[in-house]
Amino acid sequence: MKVTLLRKLPVATDICMFELGPADGAALPPFAAGAHIDVHLGGLVRQYSLCNSPSEAGVYRLGVQRERESRGGSVAMHACEPGTTLEIGEPRNHFPLDPHAAHSVLLAGGIGITPLLSMALHLAETGRSFELHYCAREPARAAFVDRLDTPPLNARTRLWFDDAPAGQRIDFAQVLGKPDAHTHLYVCGPAGFIAAVLGAAAQAGWDPANVHREYFGAARVGAARVGAARVGAAGVGAAGVGATGVGAAGAGAAGAGAAGESETSAAATADGPFQVSLAQSGRVVDVPAGTTIVEALRGCGIEVPVSCEQGVCGTCLTRVLSGTPDHRDVYLTDDERAANDQMLPCCSRALTPMLVLDL
Incomplete structure (x- = not known):
């Protein structure tokens, strides 16, 4: 659907808020807190989380960080000015609030504040109990602080x-030290930030359920796999929040899982070459070392729908x-990886000499 960029407002260093409205006067589809939309930008498709309250009918608001190492999405978005017409998809939500939680702990790292801001607004408006912790490298890099500093969010936001001086930085063990069967934890940010939070939650005894x-950018370190995840809103990419124990983006995510005990051939080492057979055509394509399946197929004129190309969005x-695939994404759950009946060819490889894909 087509929308018009109504407002563009700087909200932190390298971060702008984009307010979108319908281009044709028709109502925008409703969304739930945690949802994201696809934005089509000159041949690119990027996912951005909606950061306004679901009760605000008629507008979608996004927070987009301009990435220094962007593959084009954030740069193209930041080049847009009010009045620009954009093509977007309808809201999708892989990161919903649990409707039965008695209390919600929201932990945001960097630009990961965007879906959690929407969650906080919704929880506040519906009178539900929550607390929001927002981590950033420095005050200038914290987005939407004006909104967080005003009622009803200010009393429940840290x-x-x-x-900050030592002793005034976040201590995940302290924040997460008292898990409760009716309390749910929501964390969004770069892989290193999430790895630190998940580690602290596991040590504190949180129920994984x-x-x-939600990951905003994947750690791409060898064949490492980040722990169980169902993610959306890829492509925004958050800067790591540094040395508070949070970790830089991607740091600490490596080594979270080892290769499974499936039958693995020496011919298909972690980063070695392998072949892909396309079931729909019978064609066999070589995938060289250092080349992704998507890249190898693209080189043969075969296009696979992609967006983030980091194993984050699931496109x-x-x-x-x-x-047997070698899963390197942060999209599939542990159970889905163990089943080995689906994969993300933008980043994952093979543990056997050949993969047969439904392409």
């Missing part, structure tokens, strides 16, 4: 900064008919 996360999710 800001944490890397440049009560822990929800390229593909059925595996034979062979």
Whole structure:
């Protein structure tokens, strides 16, 4: 659907708020807190979380961080000015609030504040119990602080900064030290931030069913796999929040899982070459070392729908008919990885000499 950029407002260093309205006067589809939309930007498709309250009918608000190492999405978005017409998809939500939680703990790292801001607004408006902890490298990099500093959010929000004196930085063990069967944890940010939070939650004894996360950028370190995740809103990419124990983006995520005990051939080492057979055409494509499946297929004129190309968004999710994939994404859950019947070919590889894909 087409929307018009109504407002563009700087809200932190390298971060702008974009307010979108319908281009044709028709009502925008409703959304739930935690949802994201696809934004089409000159051949690119990027996912951005909606950061306004679901009760605000008629507008979608996004927070987009301009990435120094952007693959084009954030740069193209920041080049847009009010009046620009954009093509977007309808809201989707892989990161919903649990409707039965008696209390919600929201932990945001960097630009990961965007879906959690929407959650906080919704929880406040509906009279539900919550607390919001927002971590950033320094005050200038904290987005939407004016909104967080005003009622009804200010009484339930705590800001944490890397440049604060020792002893005034966030202590995840303290924040998460008292898990409760009716309390749910929501964490969003870069992989290193999430790894630190999940580690603290596990040590504190949180029920994994009560822990929800959304990655804004994947750690791409060898064949490492980040722990169980169902994610959306990829492509925004958050800067790591530094040395508070939170970790830089991607740090601490490596080594979270080892290769499974499936039958693995020496011919398919972690980063070595392998082949992909396309079931729908019978064609076999070589995937060299250092090349992703998507890149190899693209080189043969075969296009697979992609967006983030980091294993975050799930756009390229593909059925595996034979062979064992080497999962390197942060989209699939542990159970989905163990089943080995689907994979994200934008980043994952093979543990067997050949994969047969439903392509």
